[in-house]
Amino acid sequence: MTTFADLGLSQKVLSAVTDAGYTTPTPIQAGAIPPALERRDILGIAQTGTGKTASFVLPMLTMLERGRARARMPRTLILEPTRELAAQVHENFEKYGKNHRLNIVLLIGGVSFEEQYRKLERGADVLIATPGRLLDHTERGKLLMTGVELLVIDEADRMLDMGFIPDIERIVKLIPFTRQTLFFSATMPPEIQKLADKFLQNPARIEVAPPSSTAATVTQKLVACSGKDFEKRERLRDLIRSQTDLTNAIIFCNRKKDVADLYKSLEKHGFSVGALHGDMDQRSRTNMLQGFKDNEITLLVASDVAARGLDIPAVSHVFNFDVPIHAEDYVHRIGRTGRAGREGAAFTLVNRRDTKYVDAITKLITRDIEWLDGDKFAGTASDDADEAPRRGRRSDGKPGSSRCSGRKAGETETEAAKAEPINETAAVEPVANASAEPTAAPDAQESRPKRQEPSKRADPQQPKQASPEPANDDRNRNRRGGRNNEDRDPTPVGFGDDIPAFMMIGAGS
DNA sequence: AAAAAAT
Structure with missing residues (x-):
């Protein structure tokens, strides 16, 4: 040799x-x-x-x-x-x-x-x-x-x-x-x-390594989800919490603004999280990445700036909060896990408008990606559970919200997540038929976890630190100050204590 | 349709 x-x-x-x-x-x-x-x-x-x-x-x-x-x-x-x-x-x-x-x-x-x-x-x-x-x-x-x-x-x-x-x-x-x-x-x-x-x-x-191939050691799953941001975020939180073997993860969004929003949201929910995208000042980028590499930060929300090349050893999970629009990006993104023959898991949140992109991906990687827990849109009852009814035609008065929130696993409470170790590691490995929760039948299960408002300060899997290191001062100041209209304000707060001017004005894009 | 990169 x-x-x-x-x-x-x-x-x-x-x-x-x-x-x-x-x-x-x-x-x-x-x-x-x-x-x-x-x-x-x-x-x-x-x-x-x-x-x-x-x-x-x-x-x-x-x-x-x-x-x-x-x-x-x-x-x-x-x-x-x-x-x-x-x-x-x-x-x-x-x-x-x-x-x-x-x-x-x-x-x-x-x-x-x-x-x-x-x-x-x-x-x-x-x-x-x-x-x-x-x-x-x-x-x-x-x-x-x-x-x-x-x-x-x-x-x-x-x-x-x-x-x-x-x-x-x-x-x-x-x-x-x-x-x-x-x-x-x-x-x-x-x-x-x-x-x-x-x-x-x-x-x-x-x-070496033929392009457009994905490592065999990476378990890939599609996760059906609504197109609404807050429901997607909730779904993502549940998904993260239900992982038993998550050591660290990169969460990809398609847009910088969404990186910023999701970062704020996850932080608010007590996750150990950082962010990385190209409009952040260089110092924050460096700090965030270093914090992630040093395991001070468990989750890194990123744009495709992080999709390729970055050498972050041993990422256990990749979450695609958005389905990448270019199929090759999918390959690059999930290439962040399962490296050097290690095990990895990649979850992609999919709403119905994304299906064409998913098709392009499966075509590129020449294999199907399984749905998690029997998720799927495939013209079944799940169709009604998705966002379609809400915007557009009348909602047929279904009590239940979308399946996204409906199938919360850990039941918002930390307790639940901890106590019952979700042994059905379904999330990760197995072929997971609908055994545990037949998500395809929203109504059936909808009734049971009456989704109580986004858990108050749930404390997920005990993040090592609430946040990386940068600029607590500014972050807090911004957060308090901007409370009222925070939804309107896409300004990426908390990314360092010197936010460049160009980020302050047209921050939308 | 979006991200990255010089300011």
Whole structure:
């Protein structure tokens, strides 16, 4: 079996890898490291969680041992689509480069230029950047790309999605063609292939983990739910509480505003929760993510900024509060769990308007996703239980609310949730026929848990901390102040103590 | 229809 020692890495790198506890390279590492060390171009087709980052960090460290950087002329450049990913690559360099004395510089937006100038001035062996800030620096004349010997373009397909390709092309034009180029993408649509052909010369092609596949260790469930936000939130809370093996979870929303709203709601209900989306100031983003990684926060409500690439080990659960509109996003989102062969669970809340998106997803992953507990819309009684009757045609006077609230499991009370350990772990693993609660018959069960108003300050599964760390002052102030019209005010409160002006005005979007 | 990224 191949070990790291067989790949041609330097002693310094090997010892750092060993210290980090790794002995066996992943397929992408075993495939990409040797040709990279021979200075070949690489076309790496690999998804997150395959060890992709180390597959370029380790050979780069080895190669950088010779030579040294000159002011404003970085020797290597890594382009990343998001700030978090860039920061994460930076961490990798610190971890595996601990035996080196290299200047690693992170150039991302949302933070001040001054320190970035200073570091560039000292000479960067490795520059890790998001495209916008990098171009900004070059336009200010603080950065020369003419000394770059090695270029990494990471997550190329995502760069494409985000409209970064023109920026990338501009940047690549600034770099001598004698460079070595490592190009990574999770998928290879035609545009990306064209780009690869343009940027790479006779690359070694390494492909692992077919795209649009979901890990076999992830249990996927659909959860029928109303389209009304407050009912969805309640359904989600019940779902979270009914999990017996939840250690931490990411909850995805499609919109930033919904991230903010759900975050507030969960916090109000006593969950240990953080939020992450692109309109938060950088400091809050960093704090939230770190708090989540450090297990100070159990739940992270996020936009798709967190869907790909972020290396958060051992997420036990993913909840899609919204069905992703692009099917590929589903794959990326639930790829946040079940990593490295671990077990994971992914729940997707679905209302009837979402079914076409669900169809697209099942088509993409070429398998059906089971409904939880016999949930389903499928033209049965459940149709009436959903939101349809309420908006639009007359409600036929059914006493019961939607099934969403009707099938509350834990019965709002903490007690219930704790005392009777919901052993029917139905939520997680089993094929769960409708045995426990035939949700398909709303009326039958509707009667029993007369849903009492949203539990007063229920205390779910005893979150470790009510909130992460940022800005309690502002949060509280905002919350009190905005009480009256809080529903109208989409301003994301509580995301740090310096909410940028642009978040205050058109916060709706 | 939405998110990400320079300000």
